[in-house]
Amino acid sequence: MSEAKLTPITNRGVERTETKKEYLTACIDWVQITVKNATPETICEEILGIKYDIMREDLRAGIQGARSVCSHGDIRILEHTGQNEYIGHQLLMAGKGCREFENHLVAQGIDWFQFFERALKFDINFPRIDLAIDDRKTYFKIATLRTMAKKGQCVTRLRLGVGHDSFDLSEGDGLGDTIDFGSRSSELFVTFYEKNHEQATKFGNDEKRKERWNRYELKFRQKKAVLVVQELIKSRDVYSVVMPILNEKIRFAVKDSADSNKRRWKTWQPWGWFMQDISKLQLKMEPMERNYPEFYAWLEKYIAPSLKVMQEIDRITGERNLQRLIDESVLDRKHEDMIERFIRQYEVFNTQDRLALNTKTMNEDVIYLRNAIHLLENTELLPSELSMMCRRFYFVFHDYFMKEQRKTKEVMETERHLNKMSQAIVHHMLDNNWGVVKDQLFASFRALLALIERNSRLEIVG
Structure with missing residues (x-):
């Protein structure tokens, strides 16, 4: 949707379906807490509200100045190595970890505001807190903001601005626009980008590029992170945090050649509509x-x-x-969906090992690959589950190329490509880079499935 086609917010006679459909929502997207004078068990049981005995050793790399100790999925506890101002432990939840933790918040009957209140009862500090705003209406195009900023139409107190786009080197296709405000090392850093393109690239699904989805991230560090948490607890909303910051720090304006003072320029209308809807912004929890x-x-x-x-x-x-x-x-719709989802996952995770490869039909390979692709795209998987999928992919991959008699150029190139991918996946597994493992598995499954479907003379059943 172009900026000119947006319905004015001031049209009071029109029912705003966008509000009902929640086109604009916010979520907590990064939580990093330093905890002093507390053991990992205390952090789990009393701050997180998670049983310590379900945590497991975290073999992933740590962060600067801290080594990994234990984790539950992407909810991680790290231990300082003694090179930092705050000696103790770090509680770290990136985006995925926040979504996982929201399951525990729901189970405990509390929200993020109450969690922060509970955490502040301990000797803690907040090195970083991120708020993410998801805009599925797309009030404006990121490329338009970049162009306006280059023309001096961004009224801001942040000194550094960076705009860039990504593209596919082999095809030249655009992979999304980004504009950054401020320095990544400062206490406030803001980035606007096209989330639909990021998701399409991550999962190799070009259909996602057609979705309307911008993301606006506000990253707070040190003193500003502490102030944000205090304001969230006090106001019990995100509007009171986001609105003043954007009002004070960033505004896009219509250039007035007759006035050299940019602060007197009129606000660009799409930005005005966006800021007015920010007043209705709600903090959402999206448990994984x-x-x-x-x-x-x-x-x-x-x-x-x-x-x-x-x-x-x-x-x-x-x-x-x-x-x-x-x-x-009595099972409701949520339970029925759970049954359907679990059956699909069971079929993928519990397929018998292929001891007699030559008895496997091409149709079964295709069904397995399709199920695995769906699972990788829609489900958060544990490292043990990804390891299992790697092992089964190896069987399907080598079985197909052993049987395939038509050694066309496409077949040979795909075989070489997947061999390299398999080797890379093994290295990433050894380094515990499970996010990369998942993405590369997804790409490999898709490449093999596409080749099988193109070359197979069998009727494929879905």
């Missing part, structure tokens, strides 16, 4: 869905003992209360 292996592990560790107790009581008393509870439970 638990996958089947995680669900099974949770059931086994926390629920199964209670079920066993109930089963034993029924055995002794001759009752059938446990079965009655199960039979009388």
Whole structure:
């Protein structure tokens, strides 16, 4: 949608469907807390509200001045090496970790504001907090902001501005625009970019480029991070944090050649509409869905003992209360979706190892690859699950090229490419770069599936 086609916010007679559909939302996208005088167990149990015994050793690289200690998914605890001002532990949650932690917040019946309140009861500091605003209406194009900024139409107190775009070197296709405000090392850094292009590149899915999705990230460090947390707790909203910062720091204006004072220039209308809708901005939680292996592990560790107790009581008393509870439970749409999702994941994760490769049909390969691609694109996977998928990909990959008699140029080039990808994946696994492993697995599955579907004479069933 071009800037000129946006409906004016001041049109009071028009019902704003955008508000109902929540085209503009905010989320916590990075939380980094330094905790002094507390053990990892205390941090887990009393600050995070997570049982310490479900944490596992974190073999990933640490961050500057801190080494990894333990983690639950991407909720990480690190230990300072003694080279920093704050000696103690770091609690670190990047974007994915924040989404995972929101599952725990929901389970505890609290929100981010209450979590920050709880954390402040301890001897802590906030090195960094990020707020992300997702704009699925796209009030403006990032490229337009870049052009206006270069023409001097950005009224800002931030001294440094960087605008850039990414593109595919082989095809020359654009991969998204970005504009940065401020220095990455300063206490406030703001970046606007096209999230749809970032997601399309990450998952190799060009359909995502058609979506409307800009992201505006505000990254706060040190003193400003502390002030942001205090304001969030005080106001219980993100509007009171975002609005003053954007009002004070950034404004796009219509150039007035007759007035040399840019601060008197009129606000560019699309920016004005955006800022007025910021007043309705809500902090959203988007808990990351638990996958089947995680669900099974949770059931086994926390629920199964209670079920066993109930089963034993029924055995002794001759009752059938446990079965009655199960039979009388009502499943809603959320549970039905969970069943469907878990069955799909079960089929991928529990496919029997291929001991007799020559008995496997081409259709089964295609079904497996399609399921794996869907899972990689839509589910957060544990390192153990990604390792399993790497192993099974190896079987499918080598089986296909052993059987394929038509050694065309395309087949040979794809085989060489996937061989290199397989070697790279192994190296990233050894370095615990699981995000890279997932992205490269996704690209490899797609490349192999495309080749099989193009070259196969069989009727593919989906």
